[in-house]
Amino acid sequence: xxxxxxxxxxxxxxxxxxxxxxxxxxxxxxxxxxxxxxxxxxxxxxxxxxxxxxxxxxxxxxxxxxxxxxxxxxxxxxxxxxxxxxxxxxxxxxxxxxxxxxxxxxxxxxxxxxxxxxxxxxxxxxxxxxxxxxxxxxxxxxxxxxxxxxxxxxxxxxxxxxxxxxxxxxxxxxxxxxxxxxxxxxxxxxxxxxxxxxxxxxxxxxxxxxxxxxxxxxxxxxxxxxxxxxxxxxxxxxxxxxxxxxxxxxxxxxxxxxxxxxxxxxxxxxxxxxxxxxxxxxxxxxxxxxxxxxxxxxxxxxxxxxxxxxxxxxxxxxxxxxxxxxxxxxxxxxxxxxxxxxxxxxxxx
Amino acid sequence: xxxxxxxxxxxxxxxxxxxxxxxxxxxxxxxxxxxxxxxxxxxxxxxxxxxxxxxxxxxxxxxxxxxxxxxxxxxxxxxxxxxxxxxxxxxxxxxxxxxxxxxxxxxxxxxxxxxxxxxxxxxxxxxxxxxxxxxxxxxxxxxxxxxxxxxxxxxxxxxxxxxxxxxxxxxxxxxxxxxxxxxxxxxxxxxxxxxxxxxxxxxxxxxxxxxxxxxxxxxxxxxxxxxxxxxxxxxxxxxxxxxxxxxxxxxxxxxxxxxx
Numbered sequence: 001x002x003x004x005x006x007x008x009x010x011x012x013x014x015x016x017x018x019x020x021x022x023x024x025x026x027x028x029x030x031x032x033x034x035x036x037x038x039x040x041x042x043x044x045x046x047x048x049x050x051x052x053x054x055x056x057x058x059x060x061x062x063x064x065x066x067x068x069x070x071x072x073x074x075x076x077x078x079x080x081x082x083x084x085x086x087x088x089x090x091x092x093x094x095x096x097x098x099x100x101x102x103x104x105x106x107x108x109x110x111x112x113x114x115x116x117x118x119x120x121x122x123x124x125x126x127x128x129x130x131x132x133x134x135x136x137x138x139x140x141x142x143x144x145x146x147x148x149x150x151x152x153x154x155x156x157x158x159x160x161x162x163x164x165x166x167x168x169x170x171x172x173x174x175x176x177x178x179x180x181x182x183x184x185x186x187x188x189x190x191x192x193x194x195x196x197x198x199x200x201x202x203x204x205x206x207x208x209x210x211x212x213x214x215x216x217x218x219x220x221x222x223x224x225x226x227x228x229x230x231x232x233x234x235x236x237x238x239x240x241x242x243x244x245x246x247x248x249x250x251x252x253x254x255x256x257x258x259x260x261x262x263x264x265x266x267x268x269x270x271x272x273x274x275x276x277x278x279x280x281x282x283x284x285x286x287x288x289x290x291x292x293x294x295x296x297x298x299x300x301x302x303x304x305x306x307x308x309x310x311x312x313x314x315x316x317x318x319x320x321x322x323x324x325x326x327x328x329x330x331x332x333x334x335x336x337x338x339x340x341x342x343x344x345x346x347x348x349x
Numbered sequence: 350x351x352x353x354x355x356x357x358x359x360x361x362x363x364x365x366x367x368x369x370x371x372x373x374x375x376x377x378x379x380x381x382x383x384x385x386x387x388x389x390x391x392x393x394x395x396x397x398x399x400x401x402x403x404x405x406x407x408x409x410x411x412x413x414x415x416x417x418x419x420x421x422x423x424x425x426x427x428x429x430x431x432x433x434x435x436x437x438x439x440x441x442x443x444x445x446x447x448x449x450x451x452x453x454x455x456x457x458x459x460x461x462x463x464x465x466x467x468x469x470x471x472x473x474x475x476x477x478x479x480x481x482x483x484x485x486x487x488x489x490x491x492x493x494x495x496x497x498x499x500x501x502x503x504x505x506x507x508x509x510x511x512x513x514x515x516x517x518x519x520x521x522x523x524x525x526x527x528x529x530x531x532x533x534x535x536x537x538x539x540x541x542x543x544x545x546x547x548x549x550x551x552x553x554x555x556x557x558x559x560x561x562x563x564x565x566x567x568x569x570x571x572x573x574x575x576x577x578x579x580x581x582x583x584x585x586x587x588x589x590x591x592x593x594x595x596x597x598x599x600x601x602x603x604x605x606x607x608x609x
Binding site: 090093094095096097110111113114115116117120122124125127128129130131132133134137140141142144145146147185 | 363441446447448
């Protein structure tokens with residue numbers, strides 16, 4: 001089966017141009033549908049999580065979490081498995097009741113949004129479809145529940161490349177097709193806010209690229225896109241902003257460039273039989289050095305050529321001089337490492 | 350702008366789509382119809398062959414409704430799947446994300462289910478009656494016979510209420526398997542021989558399926574020491590309505606209080 005990819009350049013726009021734009025009026029909690037209005041680059045706090053906590057018995061899943069998600073950009077929600085991402089997203093949709101704190105979407109609780117699918121589209125668990133019901137009928141009951149015209153079902157099937165399998169029972173869908181159906185459901189109400197929980201889990205590279213482009217396209221239209229993941233690398237490619245949590249607590253709330261700047265500076269790695277003298281030479285030249293676990297030296301803030309020249313000037317033997325970049329994945333592991341260790345010893349969830 | 354009435358209509362419309370787009374709805378209702386009508390025919394034929402006994406007068410309405418004790422089982426399974434299927438397939442989350450007010454979601458489900466059940470019962474029960482009376486031959490009675498219409502209305506309400514009761518139980522227990530495990534023994538407990546043991550009967554005669562038996566003429570002639578009941582037909586139906594209300598209320602509280 002061939003699934004045609006969504007072209008974000010014209011796909012969502014073409015579809016959206018025919019419809020009224022959905023905009024969000026900052027601060028008032030008022031969603032308005034203005035005919036012909038362009039995307040609004042609001043900096044409002046569309047999703048506001050305030051002191052949110054969730055305990056299951058004695059286990060703390062989410063611990064005093066506070067952050068805001070703004071429109072017009074993709075916000076990545078990062079954390080290791082079991083950090084509380086899914087629990088937080090379920091509380092955003094009022095599926096789980098917080099032990100303390102609250103989530104406001106456009107200034108209102110989710111349950112107070114009239115016809116919520118027109119405000120918030122969510123992909124939580126792509127497998128949550130009755131195995132015996134066709135994709136078209138799954139979308140149809142969702143549409144009926146929020147008084148969305150049935151014609152919209154065909155539009156989102158087309159948008160997600162599912163037209164050819166729309167009449168097939170969802171139980172026979174591959175993981176990729178299920179994810180597309182989940183995304184079709186999220187887009188059904190043309191909502192200004194989109195929540196995706198681990199949307200690329202189990203997808204092939206083509207599917208991952210498709211979802212990344214879709215999310216970027218939606219954010220470019222001025223929508224608020226909030227996407228959870230436990231993969232730093234993928235999130236760095238898709239997101240503009242990052243919320244990192246571990247053990248249910250906020251670890252970082254930063255932009256992706258800031259995160260990369262702070263965590264993945266490149267350095268020069270040197271292997272030499274004379275590490276003490278090498279270290280002295282570099283330190284004299286004002287280059288900070290640290291010794292790696294395997295005995296090699298890591299010089300920060302200098303180019304490999306400069307390090308080589310200094311070694312030659314000092315008459316030192318070097319076996320290797322090369323530039324390295326700490327991967328984002330390593331930076332992420334470092335940031336969340338403590339919480340993972342703790343979790344491995346304690347109960348999950 | 351949407352009004353509360355729009356919201357209710359939308360919730361019902363969504364649940365109606367769910368009901369009509371899974372095969373189990375069609376097959377379970379078909380099975381319930383086939384069992385009720387088919388057995389009514391066979392039971393009618395059986396009694397037609399028996400010699401009338403002046404000591405124990407025969408009630409032709411018994412032959413019309415006895416098959417419903419079996420025909421109700423697919424309906425109970427249907428009632429369970431209406432809500433249990435949401436939990437087993439995981440659609441409870443998209444359902445509640447679409448309709449976050451849980452009372453509205455639950456009410457929409459029940460209001461979509463009730464007309465289907467009433468319509469089904471109001472067809473199945475009269476057909477079972479006509480088929481059984483035809484099979485009884487000369488012993489059969491017509492629709493105009495004393496109490497026939499009353500019993501048919503009672504039987505139709507019984508089937509509707511026992512199915513709604515099952516939906517309430519499945520909502521409380523949040524799943525199909527456990528609910529059927531609880532409901533099927535419960536429904537067999539009174540109707541099998543166990544229910545005729547006097548000490549057991551004092552309790553089982555108040556179980557949800559048993560309280561509907563009087564209106565369907567399944568408890569023998571009034572005052573029968575073995576099958577008779579200390580309540581009348583419509584008191585029995587009122588008791589069933591109470592059982593159903595309690596199960597639905599329990600389901601509502603479970604749905605409201607627990608995480609999806």
